[in-house]
Amino acid sequence: MARATLYLTVGLPGTGKTTAARRIEVEQGALRLTKDEWVKALYGHQNPPSVQDVIEGRLIEIGLRALELGTDVVIDYGLWGRDERSCLRQAAADRGARVEMHYVELSRAEQRRRLDRRLADAPDTTWQISDAELAEWAAVIDVPTPGERDGTEPIDAPPPGFATWDQWRRHRWPPTVC
Secondary structure, eight states: OOOOEEEEEEOOTTSSHHHHHHHHHHHHTOEEEEHHHHHHHHHTTOOOHHHHHHHHHHHHHHHHHHHHTTOOEEEESOOOSHHHHHHHHHHHHHTTOEEEEEEOOOOHHHHHHHHHHHHHHOGGGOOOOOHHHHHHHHHHOOOOOHHHHHTOSOOOOOOTTOSSHHHHHHHHSOSSOO
16 A cells, blocks of 8 residues: 655745645545634635634544544645744654645735735635735745755754654644633
8 A cells, every 4th residue: 555645835825835735635535634624614705813723633533543544635824934844853753754845935916916916806715915914924934944845855853842853743733712
């Protein structure tokens, strides 16, 4: 039996992560886990920060279980932090799964155009995003290195204070809203 694959989509809003995730879902028969769809379904026009990490964490747990069962999974969030990606790479490895990382990048002008079009065409699937938010997020994303993208770079050790990536995962993606 072939090993399951965890597909990670990495990038800022409006760069094409969900489009790529939908393509992978169809082409690979992967379970697609898209956080924004869950937030929209549960909270409508609100986008409460307090639930983001919990929803991501619940979807990650579902994805990891699917990998254990031999099902390919595509995680469709930004995954802006290297620690997040390292954690998920290790979790996949612990389950005998492969990882494919898909980093998507666009010019700011094209990103803005796509976000405006998405808001006009399907306002029930997205939220308004300001230019200030885009600039802030562009400044904090930790762009994956070529070695991280192609899997040749070793997985980092967990951050200080965490003995394992599993411990860090439970801290980063808590099980409940506090």
